[in-house]
Amino acid sequence: MIYDVIVLGGGPGGYIAAERAGQAKLKTLLIEKRALGGTCLNEGCIPSKALLSSAKIYHNAGEYGAQYGVHFGGVSIDQPAVIQRKQKVVNTLVNGVAVSMKAAKVEVVNHVGKIKGRGADGIEIEAGGEVYTAKNLIIATGSRPATPPIPGLEEGLKSKFVMTSREALELLEIPKRMVVIGGGVIGLELAAYYGTVGSEVSIVEMLPKIAGPTDEEISALLQKDYEAQGMKFYLNSKVVRIDADGVVFERDGKEEKLVCDKVLCAIGRKPVIDSCGIENLNILTRRGFIVTDDSCKTNAANVWAVGDCNGKSMLAHSAYRMGEVAVNNILGKRDVFRGNAVPSVLYTNPEVASVGLSEQQAADAGIDAAVVRLPMAYSGRYIAENEGGNGIAKFIFDKKYKTLVGAHVMSNYSSEFILACGVMIAKEMTVDSIRQIVFPHPSVSEIIREAAFAVKL
């Protein structure tokens, strides 16, 4: 069977590509061995939000609620019920993807797909014993949790003492003591959940700061918030070994050991490209990622790679856009993936959202920048709803063009309004225009308006 487009992988990059291709009346096949929705829907973005949502209710019902004059009694967390609800959310969304595939007339094959090479009619892909032929191939194989060669890690994973993010979202019992290796986005979100629902959580991070590329000042504030809630952070610490009862790490040249009941290994993700047969098309890779241009095209004719497997931006929403970029190019419409206004969000409590350049990146790019730093207390709604909150917002403006080039906010709801900053950046709106926008009042998003009037250009 010959298809206009075959998509390898049913995660955010793959299913959106398939849906858009189907909507454009291209004969489209989506190959996915596991559940549709990929990491994002099944074991990433969505299930972690479901868990964190339970944690937030639990948190608010405790001492925090009392600060608002609301007292609850007998509050407890029912972990199996939390996991069950999470699964319901996941199932709803996975079914939703299946429905949209059907609506877009995309065929779905539930098998592992493997590229065989080029045949007379196109690129041949084998799945479940059948061979399918593609005029255009979109590789969207995603990524999996990285498991570096730490002594004891493999044994730990086997005995289930060590978890990746996948297992941490399935845990039916809340561990008493938990060590999280890696203080990046994934590690922090899961640490936030288990920390809130009662685990003693320690985070071991190799870098001198948590939260990956997040603004340093905001990372430090977030760390302080979580320390106040009882979480422990071990920075500049390199894990040397995992024992049967804990994690051994090295800090300042000295070995230390944290005894615990569970370990979460969350030190990043690596692309899944080793078994899908890309070598049969001589597709170029660099450091394990498929190399693509800004239209997500690989070196091989009519082959595209979108999402985590090309390493451009390992975020579900970037994958969506890349899937669309690939399909547009297949349809002959020139389109490129632009990375300058991709928001990223840390769904901790409080949330941290950012888009565009950090202060340092602006300086490195030679931009004459004006930085506006505002406490979130500038927003009335923030004060009303965040008892004891210490959130901040930082906005980076380009003095030459009088535009916003970066926004970094630590505050709840920032995940929802950071998009406004993304649009301002992508459209290169000038400060004069931003000042003319009417913001809803009271809303936390008004902080953007405050910044636009505070900036001196």
Next chain:
Amino acid sequence: MASYVKMPQKGLSEDSAILSKWYVKEGDEVKKGELLFAIETGKATFDIESEFEGTVLKTVGAEGDEIAVKATVAVIGTPGEEFKIEEAPKTAASPAAQASAAVPAAAKAAAPAARSAAAPAVSEAEAGGPLKISPRALALAKRKDIDVRFAIPSGPGGRIIERDIEAMLFTGPFVSEAAQGIATGEEIGTGLGGEITTADLSAFDDVKHSNIRRIIAKNMHDSLANMAQLTHNSYADATRILALRAEYKASGDPNFEKISLNDMVMLAVSRTLLQFPELNAHYFDDEMRLFRTVNLGMAVDTPRGLLVPTLMHAEKLGLPEMSAALKSLASECQSGSIDPSKLKNATFTVSNLGAFGITSFTPIINPPQTGILGVCNIEYRVRMKGGQPEFFPTINLSLTYDHRAVDGAPASRFLQALAKNIENIDELL
């Protein structure tokens, strides 16, 4: 009383220097011996220390400015004190320098003026400039904030009429707000919906020449304009020098372990030149100056550009001494601390591009010298030995010489003799 820090004169021929870095700013307290600023002359970089104690009252000039020798660069005294900076005598900048300065200035002036959308083109139209546009079209453009320069004229005589502006409401080019008035419409838009963004604006920077760049440009051009230069390419069997280097490296002897192939070639050049005085010479219109000593220039790539330090009396140095001396000259050039007097008086020059895999090139002679040797990469060649083909390593050599001073045959003889000396390097040790 306020003290005035003047631009020092670092060489007899310098009438100005580039102020390359400020270490202090106005209002800073300084003590004697503290660094005030750095300057860059044609030859090297110097840090200027304060001879005075007090507060920096005034700094004159920005980083990158060329400032005349003896002009005031900074004033040091007590806050509130009065001082007066005399107008510096204008340096006679070369025409090239003036031209290069004029271009970015004009471009910069244009950019801010063009900042508000459509303004420049509209005023140009009103002024009866080259743009022909009907009043109705102009009015519509002003109303809709459209840059009329992008309009495709369809009126009689190439005149922009109302429908051309109307068409632009739907077809663009679409320019982001920040790029409006700056974009020319030639750019490829990469913004949302193909909008031209500031990132798409013309992709070049205007960088002022450093003093050293100006000097290199002038010398190189003079050399090629005034001489009859040509290049011969040859090679030498490198078996021995490669073996020796490996031996030295493994020796662990600090005097020998860092000796490079280039050091050995320099040694061979210094000895060979003694037999070819017309290549170890300076050429003048009426006469040649033939040197009895070999002062070997060595081209060094530095962050600031090409520098050519001179190894004096190279013919008298043994290999370890030569190697050590060359390394120290190179590192002084790299750090920018080299004494300008060490950058002259060469009688012949060697330039080595072998590390970059260059197989042959045409080095340019440093006037008034008569030759320059380009040392290239190591390459394996085949020769017949006892009826059998044999691979052997060679080092490629490119000799540029001034045919006014030297004829082709003697130049070739020099290369031949040099190749022999490199092959039999042991005889020179």
